[in-house]
Amino acid sequence: MKNKKISGAEAVVHSLLNEGVDLIWGYPGGAIMPVYDEFYKFQDKLQHILARHEQGAIHAAQGYARSSGRVGVAIATSGPGATNLVTGIADAQIDSTPVVCITGQVSSHLLGSDAFQETDIIGISMPVTKWNYQITKASEIPEIFAKAFYIAKSGRPGPVLIDITKDAQFELFDFEYSKCKGIRSYNPLPTISNDSIDNASKLINNAKKPLIVWGQGVILGNAEKEFKDFVEKSGIPAAWTILGLSALPTSHDLNVGMVGMHGNYGPNILTNKCDLLIAVGMRFDDRVTGDPKTYASQAKIIHLDIDPAEINKNIIADVPVIGDCKDSLKRITNKIEKKSHSKWISKFDDLMKIEFEKVIKSDLNPLKDGLTMGESIIAINEFTNGDAIIVTDVGQHQMVACRYANFVKSKSNITSGGLGTMGFALPAAMGAKMGALNREVVAVIGDGGYQMTIQELGTIFQLQIPVKIVILNNDFLGMVRQWQQLFFDKRYASTEMVNPDFVAIAKGYYLDSERVKDRKDLKPAVERMIKSKKPYVLEICVEKENNVFPMIPTGASVSDIRLN
Amino acid sequence: MEKKNNYTISVYTENNVGLLHRLSAIFLKRHINIESFTTSECEIKDVFRFIIVVKMTKSGVEKVSKQIEKQVEVIRVFFHTDSETIFQESALYKMKSSALFEERHIQNIIKESNARIVTVNPDYFVIEKTGFRDDTEKLYNDLEKYGLLQFTRSGRIAVSKEKMGISEILNTFKIQK
Numbered sequence: 001m002k003n004k005k006i007s008g009a010e011a012v013v014h015s016l017l018n019e020g021v022d023l024i025w026g027y028p029g030g031a032i033m034p035v036y037d038e039f040y041k042f043q044d045k046l047q048h049i050l051a052r053h054e055q056g057a058i059h060a061a062q063g064y065a066r067s068s069g070r071v072g073v074a075i076a077t078s079g080p081g082a083t084n085l086v087t088g089i090a091d092a093q094i095d096s097t098p099v100v101c102i103t104g105q106v107s108s109h110l111l112g113s114d115a116f117q118e119t120d121i122i123g124i125s126m127p128v129t130k131w132n133y134q135i136t137k138a139s140e141i142p143e144i145f146a147k148a149f150y151i152a153k154s155g156r157p158g159p160v161l162i163d164i165t166k167d168a169q170f171e172l173f174d175f176e177y178s179k180c181k182g183i184r185s186y187n188p189l190p191t192i193s194n195d196s197i198d199n200a201s202k203l204i205n206n207a208k209k210p211l212i213v214w215g216q217g218v219i220l221g222n223a224e225k226e227f228k229d230f231v232e233k234s235g236i237p238a239a240w241t242i243l244g245l246s247a248l249p250t251s252h253d254l255n256v257g258m259v260g261m262h263g264n265y266g267p268n269i270l271t272n273k274c275d276l277l278i279a280v281g282m283r284f285d286d287r288v289t290g291d292p293k294t295y296a297s298q299a300k301i302i303h304l305d306i307d308p309a310e311i312n313k314n315i316i317a318d319v320p321v322i323g324d325c326k327d328s329l330k331r332i333t334n335k336i337e338k339k340s341h342s343k344w345i346s347k348f349d350d351l352m353k354i355e356f357e358k359v360i361k362s363d364l365n366p367l368k369d370g371l372t373m374g375e376s377i378i379a380i381n382e383f384t385n386g387d388a389i390i391v392t393d394v395g396q397h398q399m400v401a402c403r404y405a406n407f408v409k410s411k412s413n414i415t416s417g418g419l420g421t422m423g424f425a426l427p428a429a430m431g432a433k434m435g436a437l438n439r440e441v442v443a444v445i446g447d448g449g450y451q452m453t454i455q456e457l458g459t460i461f462q463l464q465i466p467v468k469i470v471i472l473n474n475d476f477l478g479m480v481r482q483w484q485q486l487f488f489d490k491r492y493a494s495t496e497m498v499n500p501d502f503v504a505i506a507k508g509y510y511l512d513s514e515r516v517k518d519r520k521d522l523k524p525a526v527e528r529m530i531k532s533k534k535p536y537v538l539e540i541c542v543e544k545e546n547n548v549f550p551m552i553p554t555g556a557s558v559s560d561i562r563l564n
Numbered sequence: 565m566e567k568k569n570n571y572t573i574s575v576y577t578e579n580n581v582g583l584l585h586r587l588s589a590i591f592l593k594r595h596i597n598i599e600s601f602t603t604s605e606c607e608i609k610d611v612f613r614f615i616i617v618v619k620m621t622k623s624g625v626e627k628v629s630k631q632i633e634k635q636v637e638v639i640r641v642f643f644h645t646d647s648e649t650i651f652q653e654s655a656l657y658k659m660k661s662s663a664l665f666e667e668r669h670i671q672n673i674i675k676e677s678n679a680r681i682v683t684v685n686p687d688y689f690v691i692e693k694t695g696f697r698d699d700t701e702k703l704y705n706d707l708e709k710y711g712l713l714q715f716t717r718s719g720r721i722a723v724s725k726e727k728m729g730i731s732e733i734l735n736t737f738k739i740q741k
Contacts, residue, residue: 122582123582123585126582126585126586126589127586127589127592127593130636131636131637132582134581134582151636182737183636184578184639184734184737184738185577185578185636185637185638185639186636186637307634308630308633308634309627309630309631309633309634311630312623312626312627313627313630
């Protein structure tokens with residue numbers, strides 16, 4: 001591609017191809033049309049999938065990135081096209097998802113003139129991007145794209161936005177591409193200090209009641225094997241944050257469940273009983289810690305993270321281990337003694353028995369007629385053998401799915417964790433499927449979130465993306481209703497929903513669909529859905545006013561977790 | 565409650581459009597009021613230095629500094645207490661020229677405060693004073709009664725007592741390449 005004059009728009013395509021991109025999600029419009037014209041010419045090399053809304057495109061790119069481990073790419077026009085990406089960009093920022101967004105912009109001579117569909121997307125997206133840049137000359141394209149992909153995926157990943165003025169898309173220039181190998185002001189891989197490894201290993205060797213809490217850092221760092229080796233050699237019980245889920249199989253002996261607001265009883269209670277807490281690739285979110293003042297205050301804390309800004313941000317670490325956990329875990333594993341903490345682990349088992357009696361039993365084997373979200377998830381487990389990618393939205397169904405879904409492989413739990421974006425799951429699921437074509441993808445969505453991005457059924461239909469969509473319909477914004485019940489004396493302000501016929505809507509998009517109300521029909525319906533090779537919408541009507549327990553009320557200590 | 569102090573945050577950055585917005589957004593997000601903010605090219609060509617003064621707790625300024633350093637185009641961030649820096653501010657005072665001749669006392673004030681007359685013309689004259697906040701404030705108080713037409717004060721400029729070592733950081737990058 002040397003010394004042949006091409007347009008900026010064509011350079012965008014060549015830059016994407018140079019970065020190994022073969023799929024891009026988007027929506028066309030005036031200020032990005034030259035690039036779309038090149039997509040038309042290069043459609044054999046670069047597939048563009050037309051979403052039905054830019055928010056759908058960005059969530060799809062996120063789902064793609066999360067299931068494949070590659071960089072997701074979304075493209076939109078200027079103005080409303082660009083602003084519609086913002087929710088997804090903020091979601092990717094807080095959940096560390098590598099995505100590159102491309103937006104069209106009005107011609108450079110019109111910048112600042114309030115031209116048609118002009119908006120300051122650089123200013124708007126700045127606080128929610130890892131990096132962004134406005135290109136006004138075609139010659140900037142190769143270098144900026146190379147930097148964008150490098151920044152999006154290196155270190156702690158995140159979203160990057162490139163805004164390209166329309167004149168830069170038309171301008172001709174000599175294209176030459178070289179990948180970015182480093183930026184002098186940016187150090188994505190901090191050097192791990194030997195002292196931190198030594199000190200962490202010493203604390204681990206001396207601990208009597210240690211607890212590991214791992215997060216998405218294990219997945220983002222491709223450190224699943226190193227993590228498993230560490231857990232197994234140390235013999236330490238390990239609990240997960242919602243985004244860490246699936247990095248270690250659900251059935252692993254040392255996997256003691258979820259921490260946080262709706263996590264398991266044992267790991268939450270014992271967080272405040274352990275003598276050493278080893279946090280791996282997690283950031284002590286308030287939904288994990290409850291009241292930070294009482295959080296593991298009796299314990300020494302080791303914090304492994306690639307992002308130095310996370311150290312001491314919410315919880316003070318006695319031993320910070322800054323760097324790539326793939327490396328640091330391996331080095332710590334080499335230095336620690338092989339142990340088993342059977343007496344300590346039996347405490348988790350005891351608390352699990354209590355949780356089972358008080359919560360899980362009635363979630364999974366209810367005595368009442370109405371279906372529960374829990375038994376729906378168990379039915380999905382049964383027919384997917386726990387091998388599916390589960391994509392969840394936000395709310396009660398999300399907590400239930402994370403609590404009860406079985407996972408065998410990593411990168412199998414895709415959800416909006418940090419931002420809590422309702423409407424995430426449907427588009428993210430179609431993205432996840434395109435990023436992992438050989439895997440079953442099941443989207444589990446509440447009736448509220450489903451209707452926020454329901455238009456993406458159009459994309460799923462047009463491309464016949466074989467995702468399985470399960471709507472857990474309780475005719476309520478269930479999580480908000482639960483809070484209203486518990487903390488607002490059952491004043492159900494604007495949480496009850498009169499829903500449309502979801503099966504009819506799916507059929508309107510020519511998708512296979514059915515509705516289940518009775519227990520006897522649940523498993524056969526789930527089986528039909530999983531066996532289908534086509535996209536499928538299954539509406540499961542569940543109890544209207546069930547609550548998700550255990551629960552740590554906002555601001556309470558993790559050990560004040562309630563079972564009812 | 566942890567005590568709040570004045571901190572001078574020094575941010576070394578690449579020359580980049582929009583970085584100012586990115587940095588100020590970090591303070592905005594945390595509802596932190598910026599006392600003063602100045603920027604200029606530093607001793608290294610194409611490297612810029614922001615001097616940001618904030619009143620914060622030590623743990624707060626540590627966290628904010630890490631968030632700033634995390635930005636791709638930020639090379640390095642330091643924060644210092646007042647006693648760890650040499651710092652100055654500049655102020656300009658514009659007054660009616662008639663005052664200079666009618667109020668002889670003004671000339672004494674200028675002399676005693678080590679201020680400097682920058683320009684004089686038939687209508688007005690401008691005094692410049694560089695020093696600590698107390699110095700420029702004292703001069704303001706002394707001159708105010710004679711009628712100030714305009715008054716403006718710069719943000720803090722500061723150098724640290726300790727070494728910053730930015731050239732070394734940039735050289736390490738060159739060697740790694």
